[in-house]
Amino acid sequence: MTSATLAAPxxxxxxxxxxxxxxxxxxxxxxxxxxxxxxxxxxxxxxTSPERxxxxxxxxxxxxxxxxxxxxxxxxAAGDVVGTMQLTLIPGLARGGATRMQVEAVRVxxxxxxxxxxxxxxxxxxxxxxSRGAALVQLTSDARREDAHRFYDRLGFTPSHVGFKLFL
Amino acid sequence: MTSATLAAPxxxxxxxxxxxxxxxxxxxxxxxxxxxxxxxxxxxxxxTSPERxxxxxxxxxxxxxxxxxxxxxxxxAAGDVVGTMQLTLIPGLARGGATRMQVEAVRVxxxxxxxxxxxxxxxxxxxxxxSRGAALVQLTSDARREDAHRFYDRLGFTPSHVGFKLFL
Numbered sequence: 001m002t003s004a005t006l007a008a009p010x011x012x013x014x015x016x017x018x019x020x021x022x023x024x025x026x027x028x029x030x031x032x033x034x035x036x037x038x039x040x041x042x043x044x045x046x047x048t049s050p051e052r053x054x055x056x057x058x059x060x061x062x063x064x065x066x067x068x069x070x071x072x073x074x075x076x077a078a079g080d081v082v083g084t085m086q087l088t089l090i091p092g093l094a095r096g097g098a099t100r101m102q103v104e105a106v107r108v109x110x111x112x113x114x115x116x117x118x119x120x121x122x123x124x125x126x127x128x129x130x131s132r133g134a135a136l137v138q139l140t141s142d143a144r145r146e147d148a149h150r151f152y153d154r155l156g157f158t159p160s161h162v163g164f165k166l167f168l
Numbered sequence: 169m170t171s172a173t174l175a176a177p178x179x180x181x182x183x184x185x186x187x188x189x190x191x192x193x194x195x196x197x198x199x200x201x202x203x204x205x206x207x208x209x210x211x212x213x214x215x216t217s218p219e220r221x222x223x224x225x226x227x228x229x230x231x232x233x234x235x236x237x238x239x240x241x242x243x244x245a246a247g248d249v250v251g252t253m254q255l256t257l258i259p260g261l262a263r264g265g266a267t268r269m270q271v272e273a274v275r276v277x278x279x280x281x282x283x284x285x286x287x288x289x290x291x292x293x294x295x296x297x298x299s300r301g302a303a304l305v306q307l308t309s310d311a312r313r314e315d316a317h318r319f320y321d322r323l324g325f326t327p328s329h330v331g332f333k334l335f336l
Contacts, residue, residue, distance in 0.1 A: 095210065159332055163329025166294065
């Protein structure tokens with residue numbers, strides 16, 4: 001594992017439209033929180049209200065300081081933040097000592113949907129996983145997100161598992 | 169995050185039978201690989217054959233050197249290794265800046281099943297997640313493992329997500 005991942009920005013091409021994918025910086029935090037808060041299924045969990053800011057701040061520092069984490073920001077040509085996702089490299093004994101790349105918190109702004117940006121982001125993530133020595137890429141998607149399931153299926157993912165959560 | 173997690177062994181009580189849960193050490197590796205290889209659903213992926221040993225060795229070192237990882241070994245009173253699981257602490261922005269505790273590679277030896285050892289292991293993991301500041305515990309289970317799904321349901325987990333995997 002190295003913290004040099006995504007040291008330089010990458011240009012993504014989504015149906016001829018260029019986007020910039022780069023490591024998230026601290027000043028992106030309000031935009032990233034905005035993308036999370038715009039998700040209808042997480043309206044109770046994510047919010048741009050000032051009293052929530054401390055928890056996001058602490059989380060950003062924890063992510064940014066951990067070389068196993070890559071928090072991604074995607075900008076359009078105007079410099080507006082239109083996408084995010086978090087990658088986590090997890091070493092493991094199972095499956096022959098396989099390292100996994102886990103993808104969490106994938107979000108694309110409403111304004112940037114339908115042009116293939118999500119596909120370009122995930123294709124980049126899959127290549128990043130390969131280049132960092134992962135043997136598999138894994139993620140879970142809320143069972144209600146049927147469009148997302150078709151999206152991951154088209155990318156070659158298999159819905160082989162049930163994702164369980166327990167809130168503390 | 170601290171590497172001091174599970175600094176001392178813990179005694180688990182499974183229906184009156186005591187087991188010791190502790191941080192995995194290098195000399196446990198053959199036993200842990202044996203537990204993984206005994207899993208019928210992973211017969212093609214995990215094996216005790218010597219040529220696979222290097223990959224497991226590298227994975228053990230990567231896990232052991234990462235303070236976000238806790239690889240657990242469970243022994244019975246005779247000192248035989250009868251259980252394992254891996255915990256990973258993942259900081260994140262989503263869900264209000266929630267840290268997640270992910271559980272992977274839960275295995276209990278055939279000889280130790282049916283006495284509540286798995287339940288005791290997972291209850292310990294849930295308490296460990298709480299004490300390390302996690303807001304949720306998450307795991308995925310192969311869709312074919314129906315007994316495991318009932319087990320996680322009884323522990324309070326909700327099967328709210330679909331788990332997708334892509335092998336590289």
